[in-house]
Amino acid sequence: MDLAVKFFLPLLLLGLVAVTFSQDDGYGQCERTVMEWKSAALDVDVKEDKHKLQELLFFLHVPRTGGRSYFHCFLKKLYPNALECPHSYDKLRFDPRKPNCRLLVTHDDYSMMTKLPRKKTSVVTILRNPTDRVFSTYEFSIEVAARFLIYPNLTSAVRMASRIRKKTNSVSTLDIWPWKYLVPWMREDLFSRRDVRKFKEHNVTKSSDSYNVEDMAMPLHKYIKDPVAQDIIHNGATFQVAGLTNNSCHAESHEVRHCVHKYRSLGTHVLEVARKRLDDMLYVGLTEDHKESATMFGNVVGSQVISQLMEKSDKEPAVNSKQGQNLHILKSLPSSIHLNRTTENMNIEDDGGQADASV
Numbered sequence: 001m002d003l004a005v006k007f008f009l010p011l012l013l014l015g016l017v018a019v020t021f022s023q024d025d026g027y028g029q030c031e032r033t034v035m036e037w038k039s040a041a042l043d044v045d046v047k048e049d050k051h052k053l054q055e056l057l058f059f060l061h062v063p064r065t066g067g068r069s070y071f072h073c074f075l076k077k078l079y080p081n082a083l084e085c086p087h088s089y090d091k092l093r094f095d096p097r098k099p100n101c102r103l104l105v106t107h108d109d110y111s112m113m114t115k116l117p118r119k120k121t122s123v124v125t126i127l128r129n130p131t132d133r134v135f136s137t138y139e140f141s142i143e144v145a146a147r148f149l150i151y152p153n154l155t156s157a158v159r160m161a162s163r164i165r166k167k168t169n170s171v172s173t174l175d176i177w178p179w180k181y182l183v184p185w186m187r188e189d190l191f192s193r194r195d196v197r198k199f200k201e202h203n204v205t206k207s208s209d210s211y212n213v214e215d216m217a218m219p220l221h222k223y224i225k226d227p228v229a230q231d232i233i234h235n236g237a238t239f240q241v242a243g244l245t246n247n248s249c250h251a252e253s254h255e256v257r258h259c260v261h262k263y264r265s266l267g268t269h270v271l272e273v274a275r276k277r278l279d280d281m282l283y284v285g286l287t288e289d290h291k292e293s294a295t296m297f298g299n300v301v302g303s304q305v306i307s308q309l310m311e312k313s314d315k316e317p318a319v320n321s322k323q324g325q326n327l328h329i330l331k332s333l334p335s336s337i338h339l340n341r342t343t344e345n346m347n348i349e350d351d352g353g354q355a356d357a358s359v
């Protein structure tokens with residue numbers, strides 16, 4: 001989607017543009033590492049028609065972009081359950097009963113593509129203004145962590161949470177990257193601030209600035225400067241599209257990421273790869289242009305999914321009339337998308353309770 005790329009890249013650039021770097025012995029080595037990675041990343045056959053939906057749709061879900069709404073409101077309604085790949089937010093699962101599943105949704109990065117049949121896979125994603133994405137990540141980490149404050153202390157919170165997870169055997173926010181790092185970090189912080197408050201009793205000063213209630217939660221400015229945030233959140237979307245997050249399934253990715261952190265000028269190569277990948281995707285939505293993006297999603301992705309499934313059910317009459325009916329209803333979907341960007345839709349995402357399997 002050229003439109004999306006034009007809109008968004010200047011914003012991505014803000015994060016990666018080089019300022020200075022020190023020229024020490026490691027630079028040459030790092031440059032080679034990054035350049036090798038880049039040429040391999042760019043050296044893939046381009047699909048004949050990148051606008052055509054392939055057999056597998058991989059939704060590369062960048063956290064805090066509103067992707068959950070796309071998943072629940074569109075994708076889950078388009079694809080019958082039987083065609084949805086097993087839940088793979090925490091780890092990639094192949095279900096032998098579903099070898100031909102057609103919809104895969106995860107917070108994993110692009111390195112996942114090496115485990116998928118590349119030529120038969122279309123990728124879609126949604127991007128968001130990085131500043132808003134960071135705010136939202138901050139809020140969500142604290143929100144989920146704060147749910148644990150019902151327990152008397154950190155030890156008991158951690159113990160109870162793991163007990164619940166074992167009992168329900170479901171995938172929790174705490175199993176899912178990046179929350180599996182961000183939430184425990186904030187949880188520990190919230191508990192220690194609460195302990196200090198208890199200790200100080202009535203001597204707590206009140207602040208009216210909700211981004212600065214230091215007695216209760218880590219202020220935003222501290223959060224974003226912490227190494228954990230730098231590891232995971234800074235340039236998070238770019239790294240995800242480039243396949244270089246610290247969750248990447250390639251050992252090589254970690255070396256590249258470390259080099260880029262060390263020598264910021266090398267970030268331009270990451271950006272180039274990310275840009276090319278976005279260009280080759282079937283669809284790229286923008287959180288900010290919610291209505292337009294959702295409509296385009298219906299037109300570009302939704303309509304192709306429907307005709308693909310119709311074809312399939314023609315070939316396999318066994319897929320039966322019930323699904324045919326579903327498809328009939330779904331056919332009206334693209335034209336019936338009336339999302340209002342001022343509504344709450346923007347905020348529902350990853351509301352994943354501790355036992356929500358579909359974050």
Ligand SMILES: *[C@@H]1O[C@H](CO)[C@@H](O)[C@H](O)[C@H]1NC(C)=O
Nearest residue numbers: 151152153154155156157159
């Ligand atoms: C934490 O809370 C539990 C349950 O109330 C209690 O048994 C335990 O002693 C507490 N641990 C600490 C370190 O205060």
Ligand SMILES: *[C@@H]1O[C@H](CO)[C@@H](O)[C@H](O)[C@H]1NC(C)=O
Nearest residue numbers: 198199200201202203204205
């Ligand atoms: C209350 O806070 C003030 C300012 O931080 C401090 O000077 C004072 O000693 C504190 N009082 C108690 C009882 O902790």
Ligand SMILES: *[C@@H]1O[C@H](CO)[C@@H](O)[C@H](O)[C@H]1NC(C)=O
Nearest residue numbers: 181227228229231232246247
């Ligand atoms: C990813 O980042 C978190 C937080 O900084 C860290 O604890 C974890 O070890 C990192 N994982 C890798 C593979 O670097």
Ligand SMILES: *[C@@H]1O[C@H](CO)[C@@H](O)[C@H](O)[C@H]1NC(C)=O
Nearest residue numbers: 291338339340341342343344
């Ligand atoms: C969007 O929602 C707002 C607030 O609910 C309402 O005032 C406005 O008319 C709606 N716009 C559209 C185009 O539906």
